[in-house]
Amino acid sequence: MSSKFACKIVIQGFSYAFPVNLTIPVTISLLITACGLRNNNPCFFHNVIPDYLFFESPPVFLLSDFITKQQAWFWLLWLLSQTWITLHIWTPKAERLATTEKLFVLPMYDALLIDQSLGLNRRRDDESDIKSEIGNEHDDDYESISGHSVSNAASKVKSSDHITRIYACATMWHETREEMMEMLKSILRMDEDQSARRVAQKYLRVVDPDYYEFETHIFFDDAFEISDESDDDNVVNRFVKLLIATLDEAASLVHETEIHVKPPKKYPTPYGGRLTWVLPGKTKMIAHLKDKSKIRHRKRWSQVRHT
Numbered sequence: 001m002s003s004k005f006a007c008k009i010v011i012q013g014f015s016y017a018f019p020v021n022l023t024i025p026v027t028i029s030l031l032i033t034a035c036g037l038r039n040n041n042p043c044f045f046h047n048v049i050p051d052y053l054f055f056e057s058p059p060v061f062l063l064s065d066f067i068t069k070q071q072a073w074f075w076l077l078w079l080l081s082q083t084w085i086t087l088h089i090w091t092p093k094a095e096r097l098a099t100t101e102k103l104f105v106l107p108m109y110d111a112l113l114i115d116q117s118l119g120l121n122r123r124r125d126d127e128s129d130i131k132s133e134i135g136n137e138h139d140d141d142y143e144s145i146s147g148h149s150v151s152n153a154a155s156k157v158k159s160s161d162h163i164t165r166i167y168a169c170a171t172m173w174h175e176t177r178e179e180m181m182e183m184l185k186s187i188l189r190m191d192e193d194q195s196a197r198r199v200a201q202k203y204l205r206v207v208d209p210d211y212y213e214f215e216t217h218i219f220f221d222d223a224f225e226i227s228d229e230s231d232d233d234n235v236v237n238r239f240v241k242l243l244i245a246t247l248d249e250a251a252s253l254v255h256e257t258e259i260h261v262k263p264p265k266k267y268p269t270p271y272g273g274r275l276t277w278v279l280p281g282k283t284k285m286i287a288h289l290k291d292k293s294k295i296r297h298r299k300r301w302s303q304v305r306h307t
Helices: 003-009 012-039 063-068 070-083 112-120 177-203 238-255
Strands: 166-174 212-220 223-224 234-236 265-269 272-278 284-290
Touching: 003 012, 012 070, 012 112, 063 070, 063 238, 070 112, 166 177, 177 238, 212 238, 238 272, 238 284
Parallel strands: 166 212, 212 284
Antiparallel strands: 223 234, 265 272, 272 284
């Protein structure tokens, strides 16, 4: 489990490959040291382990004796062979949080020779080309980072199909201004980070393995009330108005300058209405407004069916 965790969060070099390759040399060194201490003083491990229980180690006085008489050259070559075969575990190229099936050949390990099993069980990572396909239909002359044209029609699977897409979802009802402010600030920080990654990849051709696309959805329960002018009309309540009014202040605090976000686009929906903002970093924030007169009251949003 520790090995899988190290590979998944991309700390494989120090936390996986290094201890796996260090296991045999350290074990042999400790055994040789223990045998040397026992030969010099038969009572060295007295009261630690039974006196009759120990390795039967032949006397070794010189390094040449260890290599020639004890055939140490044989397991040294074997160790170098194993290191060469498992050299790929030092240079992982898998994405973060890769599946176990992609990281290891078999999901289990050999408990008798666990270090060798882990080293030989690790797959070679296929290095995928990260391409930049961020733009619009007018960017016909834009070259991807890997040197291939973005408009290459021969490829059925686009590199954009592998882009991580994050959908932030929140439910709101009667939140206070402070609660709305904290939520909006978090959304705007994500919007700022995504914008910086997009600009760097699009214009500077920076290969960003952590690039993602971001979109926010807010599900507003009981978002309408009867209008003061007509009992037949419903208008958004004060909590929705508070959300709209708080957005500019939250954006100004995050970006440390005065910012006015464009008013949202309004769409009627079968469940009530929808407001769509384009935030300063060009990500979308969508508020779904539930009208309890159109959707059964006190029911979950799973009752909503819309396209």
